[in-house]
Amino acid sequence: MSPGKRLPPGSAQAQPTPNPKDPKDVLKSVAPKSSLARIPSPARFFLVFFGSLVLSSVLLNLSAGFTQGDLGLVSKHLEEWWEVGGLIAWKGVEIALAWLLGFDMIPFALLRRPTSVHDLSHAPSGTVANRAILQDRPTTIYTTLAATSIFSVIMYASYASWLPAKLVVHFEDIKDISAAHAGPAGLPILFLTLLPAGIAARDFLFVSSTGHKKETPREADQSASREGEYLVTAVYRKTWGQLSTKSKILLSRTILLATGVLVNTIVQVAGTIRSVSIEGAATWGLVWAVATGAVGATFGWIEAVDGL
Template sequence: MAPKKRTSSVNDLAVPGSQVRDPKDALTAMAPSPSLARIPSPARFALVVFSSLVMSSVLFTLTADVTQGDLGLVSKHLEEWWEVGGLVAWKAAEVGLAWVLGFDSWDVASFLFLTHQPTFSLLSFFYGVRPTSTLASYLITILSTVVPFAFLRRPTSVHDLSHAPSGAVANRAILQDTPTTIYTILAATSIFSVVLYGSYASWLPAELVVHFENLPDISAAHAGPAGFPALFLTLIPSGYAARDFLFVSSTGHAEKTTEEEHHANREHEYLIVDFYRKTWGQLSIKTRILISRTLILATSVLLNTTVQIAGTIQDVSIQGAATWGSVWAVSALAIGATFGWIEAVDGV
C-alpha cells in the first residue's frame, strides 16, 4: 500500500524562516507583502515578464544614439520574424525562469550580471565596442528585469538582514563580516581570472580565430602576464555577483528539522524515494541550494551566451559561441565548488 503523501500548507512555503524541505522550495520561500498578496501569483508572473520586455524596449529605444553606434557594426541584421521573435521569447523565458525559481531583485541582478557578462566581455575585449555602448546595454538588460522584481516581490531574508526575524537567517555574523566578504569576493574573482587567463594562454585564441569570422582584434588574448592585473580588476564585480548569488543565499539559509522528519515511517517507502533520501536527501538544505544554484548558473551562462552571441553578432558560429560560454560556465562550477568547500567548515 502506497504511503499517504503529506501536503504542505501555504505557510510552509511562504513564511520567512519556516521549514523548507526541498531545494526548489528553498529557492521560492518568500512572503509577499499584504498589497502584493492581493495580486494573484499568475498575474504577478505575467506582469513581471510583460513589464520587463516593455521597459527593455523603451530604454533601448531612448538610448539608441548611445547603444546603436558601434554595436550596429557587429550586430546581425534580423530580417525574419522568427529570429526577432526567438530572441524576445528567450528574454521572456529568462525572466520567467528567475520568477519561477523564486529569485528576488538582488538575485536577479547578480544572476543577469553573470549570465550576460560573457557577451558584453566579448564585445569589449575583441570587438572594440566603446565602453559607453557596452555599459549602457548591460545596464538596461539588468535594470529592465530588476525593477519589476523589486516592485512585485519582496527581498528574501538574506538580502534584508535588518528586517529579518532572528531565526530566519543562519550565519548572520558571517554574512555581515567584512573580511569574510572580501575573501569570498576575491576567491570568486581569482577563479574567474585564472580560468580565463589559462584559456587565453592555451587553446582559446585558436578557437576564436576559427569560429569568429572577421574578429577585429584578439590582442587581449595574447596580453600575457602583463594583462592579468587588469583582467583581475575588471572581474571583481563578477566575484561580488557570484558571492551574492551562490554563497549568501546558501550560507544564510536557516535550516530546521522537525521531529516528524526524524520519526517518519519509511517501512513502505518507494524505491525511488529511498534512493533520493539516501543520496540527494542526505545533503543539508544549504548544500542543496548551493548545488542547485551553481548548476542553474552554469547552465544559464552557457545557454544564454550561445543564444545571444550566435543570434545577435554576425559571422559567429554556434560552436564558437558555445565555446566562449563554456569558459565562463566552468568558472561558475569551480566557484560553486569553492564555496561548498568553505561552507563545509565547522560552524558555517
C-alpha cells in the same frame, strides 16, 4: 452576527492559528503590508517581463558608445520577425524561470518582497542562519574576491592556452584577439572587468545557501534507511539525501546558474553576432559554465567549515 449565534464546527478550522515557534509564521505576522500584494501575481510577472526588456534596452543604448567599435561591425541586423520574436521568447523563458523559483533581485526587487537573506534588518530571528557572517564586511569582501579571482584565472588560463584557436576558427569575422595575448599585464584589467560577476555569484550562491535557516530534526532524518524501498530510492537517499539543505541549495543553484549561463550565451551570441557557429558560441559559454561550477565548489568548501 448576533452574540448568541455560534459558528459551524468546521469554520473554526478554516484559518489556522499562526505558530509563534515557526519562523515562517513569525515572518508573515511581522511583514509590513505592501500595496504589491494587491497586484495579482500574473500582472506582476508581466510588469517584470516588460521592465526587464526596457532595462536591457536602456543599458544597451548606454553601452553603445563603448562597444560600437567592437560589436558594431559584427552585430546581426535582425530584420525577420522570427529572429526578434525568438530572442524575446527566450527572455520570457529566463524571466519566467526566475519568477517561479522565487528570485527577488533586479528587476524583481521592484515587484516582490525581498527574501530574508536580502532583508536582514527586518528578518525575524530564526529565519536566517549565520546572520553575523552575512553581515561581516571582511567576509563579504573575501568571498567576492574569491569568486572574481576564480573567474579571472579560468578566463586567463583559457586565453593563454586553447581559446584563441577556437575564437579564430568559430568566430569568422573577429577582428582582434589582442586580449588573448595580453599576458600577465592584462590580468588586473580582466579582474576588474569580472568584479560584477564575482559580486553576483557571491550573492546568488553563497548568501542564499549560507543564510538558509538551520534544519529541524525531521529534515535531518530524511536520509535514514527504510525497509522495502526501491533501488532508485536508496540511491537517491544515499546521494542527494545525504546532503544538508544548505548544500542542496548551493548545488542546485550552481547547476542552474552554470546551465543558464551556457544556454543564454549560445542564444545571445549565435543570435546577435554574425558568422558565429553554434559550436563557437557553446565553447565560449562552456568557459563561463566551468568557471561558475568552480565558484560553487569553492563556496561549498567554505561552507563545509564546522559551525557554518
